[in-house]
Amino acid sequence: MEKREQAIEYFECKNLPSGEYRELCEKAQRVLPDAYSAYSGFSVGAALLLENGEVITGTNQENAALPSGMCAERTALFYAGSRFPQVRVRAMAIAAADRNGPVKEYVAPCGACRQVMAETIRRGGDFDVILCGEERTILLRASALLPFPFEDSKTVRLEEVF
Ligand code: THU
Numbered sequence: 001m002e003k004r005e006q007a008i009e010y011f012e013c014k015n016l017p018s019g020e021y022r023e024l025c026e027k028a029q030r031v032l033p034d035a036y037s038a039y040s041g042f043s044v045g046a047a048l049l050l051e052n053g054e055v056i057t058g059t060n061q062e063n064a065a066l067p068s069g070m071c072a073e074r075t076a077l078f079y080a081g082s083r084f085p086q087v088r089v090r091a092m093a094i095a096a097a098d099r100n101g102p103v104k105e106y107v108a109p110c111g112a113c114r115q116v117m118a119e120t121i122r123r124g125g126d127f128d129v130i131l132c133g134e135e136r137t138i139l140l141r142a143s144a145l146l147p148f149p150f151e152d153s154k155t156v157r158l159e160e161v162f
Contacts, residue, residue, distance in 0.1 A: 008144065013137040016130070021091060021139070024049050025132040027057055028095035029102060035059035035072065041099045044072035044107065048080050051088040051124075056080040073113040077120055088124035092117075092142070095132040106131035106138050109145065117142045118149030 016022045027047035035043035039062045048056040058076030062069035073094060080089065096107040108131055109117070121127070121142055129145065131138045 008138055008140045011137045011139065013132050013134060016137060016139070020049070021093065021128070021130050024055070024091060024093040025095060025130055025137065027055055028093040028132060031057045031059050032095060032097045032102070036061045038062055039064075039066060039069075043097045045095045046072040046076040047093045048076050048089055049091040049093075050080060050084055051090050052084065054080075054084060054087070056083070071110060071113050073109050074116050077113075077116050081120075089120050089127045091128040091130065093130040093132055102134050104133055104135045106133035106136055111146075114146035115149055118146050118151075122149075122151065 011017070013025055014022070016025065024047050028045040031045040031047070032043045035045065037043045037060055042060075044060045046058045048058075050056065056076050056079055058072045058074075058079060060070065060072045061075060073092065076092070077089075080087075094107060094109060096103045109129075117129075126141050126143045129140055129142050131140075
């Protein structure tokens with residue numbers, strides 16, 4: 001049975017041990033002004049590091065019909081799935097800002113994004129997630145965010161397809 005890594009590590013964002021992950025956090029923070037958060041005033045940025053070295057970013061995009069909006073994480077994951085369907089995700093950084101600026105405490109992804117992340121794990125394997133807060137950043141494995149995702153019996157793993 002696949003071993004699920006549950007360890008969570010806490011850092012100050014600027015003290016993340018991996019330079020690559022510090023950079024990924026910065027990329028998630030840098031796209032925050034591109035969020036369209038006219039209704040909530042809460043902006044979220046996501047940056048995905050793919051196994052081929054590509055970085056895909058996404059922001060939340062809201063809509064007057066509120067449920068028609070989309071979260072930053074799913075914007076990035078769906079774009080990565082469309083642009084590089086056979087490339088594994090290595091890591092995802094998530095940053096957020098409210099009307100007062102970048103959040104001090106990390107923000108964790110919503111349930112729908114976790115379910116989509118679970119599908120990403122199913123296709124290409126587990127990956128690191130960095131939840132970037134100015135004062136508190138956490139590093140954990142994506143599988144720790146949703147221990148019991150919905151899974152039907154039809155989906156095949158990436159390595160069975162390619
Ligand atoms: N949001 C995200 O982009 N990601 C999440 O994981 C949770 C929430 C967005 C949706 C909405 O545009 C705003 O944050 C406030 O809920």
